[in-house]
Amino acid sequence: MSAISSSGQGGRVGVPAFAVVPGLQVQHALEGREKEIVELVEATYRLHAAGVSVNPPSYFLRFPDRPSDRIIALPASVGGPLQVDGLKWISSFPENVAAGIPRASAVLVLNDHATGYPFACMEASIISAARTAASAAVAADRLSRGRPRPVRVGFFGVGLIARYIHTFLTATGWSFDETGVHDLSAESAAGFCGYLAQSGDASRVTVHDSPEDLVRHSDLVVFATVAGRPHVFDSSWFQHNPVVLHVSLRDLAPEVILASVNVVDDVEHCLRADTSPHLAEQLTGNRDFLLGTLDDVLSARVAVPADRPVVFSPFGLGVLDLAVGKYVYDEVARSGELHVVDDFFHELQRYG
Numbered sequence: 001m002s003a004i005s006s007s008g009q010g011g012r013v014g015v016p017a018f019a020v021v022p023g024l025q026v027q028h029a030l031e032g033r034e035k036e037i038v039e040l041v042e043a044t045y046r047l048h049a050a051g052v053s054v055n056p057p058s059y060f061l062r063f064p065d066r067p068s069d070r071i072i073a074l075p076a077s078v079g080g081p082l083q084v085d086g087l088k089w090i091s092s093f094p095e096n097v098a099a100g101i102p103r104a105s106a107v108l109v110l111n112d113h114a115t116g117y118p119f120a121c122m123e124a125s126i127i128s129a130a131r132t133a134a135s136a137a138v139a140a141d142r143l144s145r146g147r148p149r150p151v152r153v154g155f156f157g158v159g160l161i162a163r164y165i166h167t168f169l170t171a172t173g174w175s176f177d178e179t180g181v182h183d184l185s186a187e188s189a190a191g192f193c194g195y196l197a198q199s200g201d202a203s204r205v206t207v208h209d210s211p212e213d214l215v216r217h218s219d220l221v222v223f224a225t226v227a228g229r230p231h232v233f234d235s236s237w238f239q240h241n242p243v244v245l246h247v248s249l250r251d252l253a254p255e256v257i258l259a260s261v262n263v264v265d266d267v268e269h270c271l272r273a274d275t276s277p278h279l280a281e282q283l284t285g286n287r288d289f290l291l292g293t294l295d296d297v298l299s300a301r302v303a304v305p306a307d308r309p310v311v312f313s314p315f316g317l318g319v320l321d322l323a324v325g326k327y328v329y330d331e332v333a334r335s336g337e338l339h340v341v342d343d344f345f346h347e348l349q350r351y352g
């Protein structure tokens, strides 16, 4: 920490040093740590459910002239053993992909619990992808208990998030006989198949041109498209009762939601911004179609019926970004490689 004074984090109260953590360091800190990150994300869900967090609604900045683009602010605070506040500021510009750069870009600012001072600005698209994939891995494991363990996975929309989810599933013990791939873009499908081949995945890989075939051939279905409104309407595609990780949130028509068992990360967060569960609420005028939260399942407050499809719709909570971001920050600090910006906070004497 800073030469100015020690950090508020455990030291005496003072102005902390300010560090910038680039993506390369983030990636190194997370690589090969998938199991730890999954445990951290699960523990953070439990802290959130126990009320040891503050996680107001995400704020969506949208542009009238660019309706498919958005920048979302996710402020949050986690207590318990983590003790960190902060903000993720994440852009989604889907057209970026055609220009050869990722859709999402983000920074995460960590704030000191004691003084409120920001002490790190971190590259956060990797943190965001990792926490999303870790949450999907927790859900895949917990929601498939009590039914035959899925051996056929299907990825519906195969960009960066699908890649991270596959990596986290395989790193936490999943192996599949078959991997189905469906994407509107043949280039994306080919790119994902290339990733699968070099990842050492031994499953039989099939690219399905038909979305129906992908769903019907998968007992674990991962939606990671950029669809802004539902495009899957037929609940009969799901009559084999798969586990569905509805990470992209807006793919399923209310009819599919209503024919399924529904689990969310946080009810108030997920039932807004025209997600599929939000549309189902608007259609029915109630929330009876929700079984509960993932924490309800983790804590065995609810049991997941096996005789219907189960759909997990995670809105994505800022507390998860903070938990994973703090983990990365601590790893980089421990390695002695923090890039501290000297004199970042400058006007420190009240009267000059």
Ligand SMILES: NC(=O)c1ccc[n+]([C@@H]2O[C@H](COP(=O)([O-])OP(=O)(O)OC[C@H]3O[C@@H](n4cnc5c(N)ncnc54)[C@H](O)[C@@H]3O)[C@@H](O)[C@H]2O)c1
Binding pocket: 092, 094, 097, 103, 104, 128, 129, 132, 156, 157, 158, 159, 160, 161, 162, 182, 183, 184, 185, 188, 224, 225, 226, 227, 231, 247, 248, 249, 314, 315, 316, 317
């Ligand atoms: N819930 C969460 O916490 C969370 C967190 C991060 C990302 N996400 C969501 O995950 C999604 C994927 O993100 P990404 O970075 O991988 O995006 P990406 O742009 O890299 O990939 C998306 C892919 O989906 C494909 N696609 C779009 N519409 C489709 C459709 N109707 N059918 C089939 N394929 C379709 C595109 O061709 C593209 O290959 C986004 O919607 C993002 O908002 C959710």
